[in-house]
Amino acid sequence: VINTSIIKAVERRDEKACQALYEQSIAYVYTVTSRYISNETDIPDIIQESYARLFLNIASFDPTRGAFKSWLRRIVINQCFQHYRQGKSPRLHVALDNAPPIADKELGLHELSKEEIESLLSKMPDGYQEVFMLVIIDEFKHSEVAQLLGISVEASRSQLSRAKKWIRKHLTNTTKTIVNGF
Amino acid sequence: MDSEFNKIKDKFQKEKQNVPGNLDWGKMQAGIFSKMDRISQEEAQKKDGKLLRRSLLLLLLIFFAGIIGWICFTQQDSPSVDQAALSTKTYVENTEAKGLIALSNPDKVLNKVSDAKISASAARYDQKEVITERLQAGVAVKKPKKALLSKEANTENLVFDKEAKLRKDQSSLNVSTDQTGGLTSTLNTSDSKEGGSRSAINASTRGREGIASLASKQYLLRWERGAMESPLFSPSSIMERKDMSKHQLGFFLGQSIWDMGYESESPEDSSFETGRVSFTAHLDYQYKLSKGFFLSTGLIYQDLQSRLDWTTDLDDYTVTLEDVVLEVRRDALTGEVEEVRGDVEVQVNAQRQVRHHNTYTLLQVPFAVGMTHSSSSLKWSYSLGGSLNLLSQNQGRILFEGELFNLEEAETELLENQFKWNGFIRTGVSYSLNKRLDLGAQLMYQRSLNNWSMEEAVRIQPQQLNISLGLLFTLE
Numbered sequence: 001v002i003n004t005s006i007i008k009a010v011e012r013r014d015e016k017a018c019q020a021l022y023e024q025s026i027a028y029v030y031t032v033t034s035r036y037i038s039n040e041t042d043i044p045d046i047i048q049e050s051y052a053r054l055f056l057n058i059a060s061f062d063p064t065r066g067a068f069k070s071w072l073r074r075i076v077i078n079q080c081f082q083h084y085r086q087g088k089s090p091r092l093h094v095a096l097d098n099a100p101p102i103a104d105k106e107l108g109l110h111e112l113s114k115e116e117i118e119s120l121l122s123k124m125p126d127g128y129q130e131v132f133m134l135v136i137i138d139e140f141k142h143s144e145v146a147q148l149l150g151i152s153v154e155a156s157r158s159q160l161s162r163a164k165k166w167i168r169k170h171l172t173n174t175t176k177t178i179v180n181g182f
Numbered sequence: 183m184d185s186e187f188n189k190i191k192d193k194f195q196k197e198k199q200n201v202p203g204n205l206d207w208g209k210m211q212a213g214i215f216s217k218m219d220r221i222s223q224e225e226a227q228k229k230d231g232k233l234l235r236r237s238l239l240l241l242l243l244i245f246f247a248g249i250i251g252w253i254c255f256t257q258q259d260s261p262s263v264d265q266a267a268l269s270t271k272t273y274v275e276n277t278e279a280k281g282l283i284a285l286s287n288p289d290k291v292l293n294k295v296s297d298a299k300i301s302a303s304a305a306r307y308d309q310k311e312v313i314t315e316r317l318q319a320g321v322a323v324k325k326p327k328k329a330l331l332s333k334e335a336n337t338e339n340l341v342f343d344k345e346a347k348l349r350k351d352q353s354s355l356n357v358s359t360d361q362t363g364g365l366t367s368t369l370n371t372s373d374s375k376e377g378g379s380r381s382a383i384n385a386s387t388r389g390r391e392g393i394a395s396l397a398s399k400q401y402l403l404r405w406e407r408g409a410m411e412s413p414l415f416s417p418s419s420i421m422e423r424k425d426m427s428k429h430q431l432g433f434f435l436g437q438s439i440w441d442m443g444y445e446s447e448s449p450e451d452s453s454f455e456t457g458r459v460s461f462t463a464h465l466d467y468q469y470k471l472s473k474g475f476f477l478s479t480g481l482i483y484q485d486l487q488s489r490l491d492w493t494t495d496l497d498d499y500t501v502t503l504e505d506v507v508l509e510v511r512r513d514a515l516t517g518e519v520e521e522v523r524g525d526v527e528v529q530v531n532a533q534r535q536v537r538h539h540n541t542y543t544l545l546q547v548p549f550a551v552g553m554t555h556s557s558s559s560l561k562w563s564y565s566l567g568g569s570l571n572l573l574s575q576n577q578g579r580i581l582f583e584g585e586l587f588n589l590e591e592a593e594t595e596l597l598e599n600q601f602k603w604n605g606f607i608r609t610g611v612s613y614s615l616n617k618r619l620d621l622g623a624q625l626m627y628q629r630s631l632n633n634w635s636m637e638e639a640v641r642i643q644p645q646q647l648n649i650s651l652g653l654l655f656t657l658e
Contacts, residue, residue, distance in 0.1 A: 018214075019207050019211070022207050022210070022214075023207060026201055026205055026207075027198050027199070027200075027201050028198070030199055030201050030202075030205060031198055031199045034199060035194065040202075043205075044204060044205060044210065044213070045213075047205060047210065048210055048213040048214045048217050049217055051210070051214045052214050052215075052217035052218040052220075052221055053221065055214070055218060056218055056221055056222065085585070085587075087583065114193055114194065117190055117193070117194075125496055125497060125499065125532065126496055126497070126534070127534075136187050136190065136191055137190070137191050137194045137195070139191075147588070150579060150585070150586050150587040150588040151586065164187070169501075
């Protein structure tokens with residue numbers, strides 16, 4: 001939880017407050033960024049850009065409309081997509097060549113490790129992965145996803161529905177099918 | 183299953199990765215602050231750009247409002263002067279000696295007329311009569327008398343004929359006489375008797391030959407060569423009266439055939455968008471200048487529709503259909519039916535098809551200069567000019583580098599069509615229904631002079647062919 005006095009101080013461009021805010025939030029910002037950007041060398045640039053926008057626009061943060069964390073996450077994710085548009089980074093995780101194979105066990109989604117889930121998501125058809133990540137993981141509304149990806153709200157809903165079906169299909173099959181199928 | 187997805191969310195949300203050393207505040211601080219400066223500058227530039235565009239637009243509007251205001255002011259200030267001056271000039275020119283004065287210093291003549299405070303109705307009446315006389319004079323020119331041996335003689339006879347006809351209308355002559363002062367005294371005295379008129383005018387012509395002959399000859403030569411081509415000499419009286427008004431307002435509705443004018447250096451940026459027949463509406467104001475030339479401005483509304491038709495291959499994937507009946511066996515002896523079941527793998531070849539409509543709505547302000555040509559009840563016009571996209575609204579999606587972007591969002595990043603200039607040529611024909619109203623058709627080709635695309639590798643310069651029908655109102 002970010003102290004409101006820090007936010008006020010950042011608004012005044014107090015350098016120490018900026019540092020405090022940065023240090024309190026960088027771990028989370030890095031986690032979110034690395035979820036969307038697979039190229040490690042691009043991450044510092046995106047983080048710098050995100051914080052620059054955060055510091056410049058912090059006055060527009062309205063605590064009554066949501067938590068600071070959600071607001072920050074949206075800035076970072078927007079910046080990641082901006083990065084895609086500029087062609088500086090490939091879109092999300094492309095097939096992970098060295099991703100761990102999914103464990104040879106009866107599968108429940110929650111039983112998979114984060115890496116295994118990432119591996120599963122990376123095999124999804126184009127479009128499914130982004131919508132799934134944005135809606136399920138990062139709690140974006142469909143209208144926000146539509147705006148971010150330049151698709152209609154209906155398209156976002158249908159992509160998510162297909163993504164969920166796709167996951168179910170692959171998880172309800174036998175482990176053998178999944179492991180060999182990929 | 184949805185609870186499973188929530189658990190995934192928790193797994194991702196609770197995850198905290200160790201921050202690499204290169205993301206320490208000390209190492210990132212300079213980059214963040216320099217980016218803040220850059221972003222601030224960019225935003226300030228955007229604001230400045232907007233301000234500059236708005237200022238230019240405002241100046242342009244003020245400029246054109248000024249021109250229109252000036253035109254209206256000069257019209258309102260002396261509504262009868264222009265017409266009275268025209269009648270005076272016409273009369274004076276055709277009676278050579280007076281014409282010399284009027285032609286050598288037309289402003290003076292105008293001032294005199296203005297000082298005389300001739301009423302609008304009187305002036306208009308006078309003007310109509312003069313036009314009639316001019317038409318008659320035109321006929322006279324068409325059929326020159328063979329007996330005339332020289333230009334000078336021709337001049338005298340034309341003047342003579344003209345004077346004789348003008349005499350028929352006393353009021354016209356008197357007004358003209360007052361306006362031009364002592365110069366027409368000869369003419370006044372000649373009103374009582376036709377023969378006297380002839381001799382008086384002849385005497386006047388001869389007596390002032392030294393002053394009059396050169397300009398008189400020049401004027402008549404010019405008159406003979408060019409006067410018949412002037413719209414004032416067209417045979418239709420409706421057209422004549424319309425031509426006396428300097429203002430015309432037209433309203434046109436029609437269709438627009440257009441294309442994006444798309445060019446790209448990279449194959450993945452090919453255009454998948456094709457223009458469709460679209461709606462267009464024009465409000466056109468014309469201000470007539472002399473010799474058939476005119477200036478025009480107005481508003482053009484364009485609702486340009488296009489169709490995006492994009493298909494791309496997605497990765498093929500395999501679907502396993504479980505427990506499918508593969509074979510049905512019937513035992514010939516017992517009649518027992520046995521189903522053989524198993525899993526079947528089906529290869530799915532997936533494609534993504536995107537088909538939708540885009541709309542580019544533009545409100546343009548055109549500025550043009552052109553000329554008209556009349557023949558019987560038809561009037562042809564040709565004009566050349568430019569237009570500015572004053573307002574624009576885009577809806578739909580645009581494809582760029584294999585990605586779809588919302589057009590509204592893509593503005594300022596990929597495509598921008600507000601405050602862009604276009605060049606156009608336009609031709610039109612109108613048929614006179616009555617003295618105020620014309621039925622018109624016009625054809626306009628317009629091409630954007632600026633690139634709508636913000637990407638250097640891509641050029642989008644739409645071109646349109648507008649065909650429209652409408653009505654033209656001749657204003658007082």
